[in-house]
Amino acid sequence: MKKMIKNGVIVTATDQYEADVFIEKGKIAKIGAHLDDAADEVIDAKGAFLFPGGIDPHTHLDMPFGGTVTADDFETGTIAAAFGGTTTVIDFCLTNKGEPLQGAINTWHEKSKDKAVIDYGFHLMIGEVNDDVLAEIPDVIEKEGITSFKVFMAYKNVFQADDATLFRTLLTAKEHGALVMVHAENGDVIDYLVTDALQKGHTDPIYHALTRPPEVEGEATGRAAALTGLANSQLYVVHVSCAEAANKIAEARQKGFQVWGETCPQYLLLDQNDLEKPNFEGAKYVWSPPLREKWNQDVLWDALKNGQLQTIGSDQCSFNFNGQKDLGKDDFTKIPNGGPIIEDRFSLLFSEGVKKGRISIHQFVDLVSTRSAKLFGLFPQKGTIAVGSDADIVIFDPDKERTISAETHHMNVDYSAFEGMKVTGEPVSVLSRGEFVIRDREFTGKPGSGQYIKRSRYNSTQTRQAITVQ
Ligand SMILES: NC(=O)NCCC(=O)O
Ligand SMILES: [Zn+2]
Ligand SMILES: [Zn+2]
Numbered sequence: 001m002k003k004m005i006k007n008g009v010i011v012t013a014t015d016q017y018e019a020d021v022f023i024e025k026g027k028i029a030k031i032g033a034h035l036d037d038a039a040d041e042v043i044d045a046k047g048a049f050l051f052p053g054g055i056d057p058h059t060h061l062d063m064p065f066g067g068t069v070t071a072d073d074f075e076t077g078t079i080a081a082a083f084g085g086t087t088t089v090i091d092f093c094l095t096n097k098g099e100p101l102q103g104a105i106n107t108w109h110e111k112s113k114d115k116a117v118i119d120y121g122f123h124l125m126i127g128e129v130n131d132d133v134l135a136e137i138p139d140v141i142e143k144e145g146i147t148s149f150k151v152f153m154a155y156k157n158v159f160q161a162d163d164a165t166l167f168r169t170l171l172t173a174k175e176h177g178a179l180v181m182v183h184a185e186n187g188d189v190i191d192y193l194v195t196d197a198l199q200k201g202h203t204d205p206i207y208h209a210l211t212r213p214p215e216v217e218g219e220a221t222g223r224a225a226a227l228t229g230l231a232n233s234q235l236y237v238v239h240v241s242c243a244e245a246a247n248k249i250a251e252a253r254q255k256g257f258q259v260w261g262e263t264c265p266q267y268l269l270l271d272q273n274d275l276e277k278p279n280f281e282g283a284k285y286v287w288s289p290p291l292r293e294k295w296n297q298d299v300l301w302d303a304l305k306n307g308q309l310q311t312i313g314s315d316q317c318s319f320n321f322n323g324q325k326d327l328g329k330d331d332f333t334k335i336p337n338g339g340p341i342i343e344d345r346f347s348l349l350f351s352e353g354v355k356k357g358r359i360s361i362h363q364f365v366d367l368v369s370t371r372s373a374k375l376f377g378l379f380p381q382k383g384t385i386a387v388g389s390d391a392d393i394v395i396f397d398p399d400k401e402r403t404i405s406a407e408t409h410h411m412n413v414d415y416s417a418f419e420g421m422k423v424t425g426e427p428v429s430v431l432s433r434g435e436f437v438i439r440d441r442e443f444t445g446k447p448g449s450g451q452y453i454k455r456s457r458y459n460s461t462q463t464r465q466a467i468t469v470q
Contacts, residue, residue, distance in 0.1 A: 001435075002022070002023065002029075002040050002041075003022075003023040003039055003040065003391075003431075003434060004022050004037065004041070004042045005023070005043045005045050005393065005395070006020045006035075007020070008021070008046070008049065008050040008395065009048070009050065010031070010050045011049050011051055011361055011362070012052065012370070013362050013363075013366040013369075013370040014362060016361065019031050020034065021050065021391075021393065022035050023431075024434075026390060027388060027389065027390060027391055028385060028386060028388065028389050028390075030387060031385070031387055043395070045395050048395045048396055048397055048398075049394075049395075049398055051365055051396050052365060052369045052382070052384050052385050052389075052393065052394070053085070053087025053369065053382070053394055053430065053431075053432065054081075054084070054085045054088075054345070054394065055089075055368070055372040055373055055378065055383055056081060056089045056090070056313060056316070057090050057313045057375070057376060058090070058262060058313025059077065059089045059090070059313075059315075059316040059342060060092055060316060060317040061073055061074050061077040061078075061091050061316065062112075063094065063317065065319075065336050066334065066335075066336040067327065067334075068319065070317055070318055070319060070338070071318040071320050071340075071412045071413040072316065072318045072340070072342070072411055072412045073111065073115060073412075074111055074116045074120070075115040075447050076410070076411065077316060077318075077342055077412075078115070078116045078117045079445070080342050080343040080409065080411040081118060081343065082117055082118050082430050082437040082438050082443070082445060083343055083409075083410045083441075083443070084342060084343035084345060084347060084427060085346035085347065085368075085394040085396065085430060086118065086342065087118045087119065087392035087430060087431075088118060088382055088392065089116075089118065089120050089121075089316075090120065090121045090123055090372075090376055091108065091121075091122055091123070092125060093108040093122040093125060094125050094159075095125045100132070101133060101137075102136065102139075104124070104125075105140070105144055105146070108122050109452065112450075114447060114448040115447050115448065115450075116448070116450030117437055117443075117445035117447055117448075118437060118445075118450045119382070119392075119432065119433070119450050119451050119453050120451075121145070121146070121376070121378070121452065121453045121454070121455050122144070123148040123149065123181060124140060125150045125159065126149045126150065126151055126161065126165065127161055127165070128165055129164070129168040129169060137149075137176060137178075138176055141176050141177070141457065144454065145453065145454020145455045145456075146454075147177065147178045147455045147456065147457050147458060148178060148180070148455075149173060149178055149179075149180055149181065150180075150181040151165060151181070151182050151183075152182075153184050153185060153186065153220045153223075153224065154183055154185035154190060154220070154288065155183075155187060156190070156191045159183075163223070163227065166180075166182065166227060167230070170231035170233035170235070173233055173458070174232060177458050177459075178458055179260075179376065179458045180233060181235075181236045181237075181238055182220070182221075182235065182238065183238055184221040184224050185288065185289055186217075186219050186220045186223075189216050190211060190212050193210075193211040193213075194211045196211075198331070198333070203330055203332055204276075204282065205275045205283045205285070205286055205332050206275045206282060208275065208286045208290055208332045209272050209275050212288060214244040214245070214292060217241060217244055217245045217289045218242070218245050218247070218248055221237055221244070221248040221249060222248040222252075225237075225248055225249065225252035225257060225259050228252070228257055228258070229252065229255060229257045233258070234258040234259075234458055234460065235252075235257075235258065236259075236260045236262065236375060237260070237261045237262065238262050238313060239313065239315050240262060240263045240309060241263070241287075241290070241291070241292050241296070241300075242267075242289070243295075243296050243299040245261075246263075246299055246300060246303045246308060249261040249303075249308060249309065250303070250308045258460060260310050260311070261303070261308065262309065262310070262312065263303070263304070263309050263312065263313075264312065264314060264315045265345055265348040265349065265418075266287060266291065267291065267292065267297070267300055268301060268349075269348065269352060269418070269421075270291050271291050271292060271294040271297065272291045272292055274291055274417075275290070275291060281321075283326065283328060283329075283335045284325060284339065285339070286338075286339075287315070287338060287339060288338075301353075301358050304353070305358065305359055310366075310367070310371045310375070311371050312349055313345075313372075314342045314344075315338065316338075316342035317336075317338025317339065318340035318413040319336040319338060320415075321414055321415045340409075340413045340415075340417065341417070342411065343409050343411055344409075344418060344423075345368065346368050346394075347423050348418070349364055349368055350364055350398070350423075350425040351423035351425050352423075353367075354425075355398075355424050355425065369383050369384075370383040371383075374459075377458065378453065378455055378456075382453075390432075390433050390434075391431055391433055391434035392431065392432055392433065393430070393431045394431075395429040395431075396426070397425065397426050397428050398425045399424065399425070400424070400425060400426040400428070401422060401424050402422070402423060402426055403421065403422050404418040404419065404420070404421045404423060405419055410443075426441075428440060428441060432445070432449070433451075435449070
């Protein structure tokens with residue numbers, strides 16, 4: 001099926017111009033003015049931007065956590081992602097100590113097979129490093145195309161790895177061309193602060209934030225960056241929430257270390273006061289790292305603008321308020337961490353970033369798509385609108401206004417952290433490899449049509465070239 005998209009304005013991380021896009025066999029076959037190739041279907045995109053499909057580098061779909069499982073799986077989560085303009089997700093595959101890495105990867109293939117409506121890849125958690133794990137890594141990279149490994153520096157006795165594991169993962173990643181990702185919080189200190197808080201009878205959601213102060217995130221970020229420099233390796237810090245962590249990343253980059261940072265819409269737009277909402281509503285806002293004092297938002301926006309943070313992830317990790325978040329009604333440590341963001345990541349950044357003049361439209365594309373494609377080995381197959389790239393395209397109305405609500409969202413969860421917020425700009429139609437997944441705000445995709453994507457190795461030249469896009 002050949003398609004022609006006419007009259008739209010193509011926007012990439014570097015360019016903005018009006019042109020027609022001709023799609024054949026799922027790829028962008030031609031771009032040009034007034035193309036007259038015969039197409040089975042012509043789509044008029046007058047008045048719309050054509051953005052490359054969003055790439056969400058940080059999701060947790062169908063993930064067990066705290067005795068429960070995320071409300072969104074690969075079907076509901078990717079449908080919601082598509083409604084929000086995202087055409088690729090990279091999900092975190094959890095591993096269990098003592099289990100072969102391949103076993104965990106197989107589990108994640110089972111979770112996603114026949115379910116995903118958009119393309120997807122996996123990052124792989126490394127919980128411990130031993131000879132068996134090290135021996136498996138080359139195959140994981142080569143055969144599975146998994147080229148990013150995640151080390152948790154927090155969640156003591158659950159996911160947390162020690163510094164030796166982090167350091168050996170950095171060395172191995174350097175050797176084989178992979179990118180190491182860290183959840184950077186000092187889990188040991190958090191454990192002490194949490195025990196102390198509970199002993200004092202502090203059980204409300206706000207204590208989640210008070211027992212994970214910015215210092216523990218800054219310290220862990222600085223430690224991971226220092227180990228990266230020592231290993232001469234490469235690091236990606238997920239969900240940066242505060243000035244302390246952003247500053248450590250900037251310092252490391254100043255020294256020439258290959259350290260990259262991601263933040264998320266929740267840290268740009270919500271703050272610690274949300275955890276104090278009455279009737280246990282604060283539980284809806286429990287993320288790790290926690291929401292911070294409001295002034296941190298300006299620091300994060302500035303870091304996005306000046307290139308010190310490079311991507312926006314959703315950290316999609318949804319739990320219903322009723323029946324899941326309320327597991328922690330009497331003890332904040334039992335509130336499952338995370339929230340539903342996958343659907344709103346793209347629109348929130350456009351509305352709050354581009355429309356409010358905080359970032360340029362090219363920075364927007366870079367942050368929600370192109371830079372993740374480059375860092376995680378998907379470029380140029382994905383992350384741009386170019387001849388030869390997958391036809392993952394968002395037809396976006398930049399002026400459409402809407403109000404975010406759990407009543408109308410497509411995530412399988414009973415609340416929205418952004419309930420009532422007005423946003424400007426909406427993905428009207430979304431194509432994944434040339435097929436409509438969303439058409440005029442209706443879902444037209446099919447579970448199982450999303451493909452597992454094997455990714456290329458980390459490429460320092462490619463990522464370096466992309467350091468500043470204004
Ligand atoms: N971020 C969060 O609170 N939940 C998801 C798991 C993680 O990314 O740490
Ligand atoms: Zn995390
Ligand atoms: Zn996460």
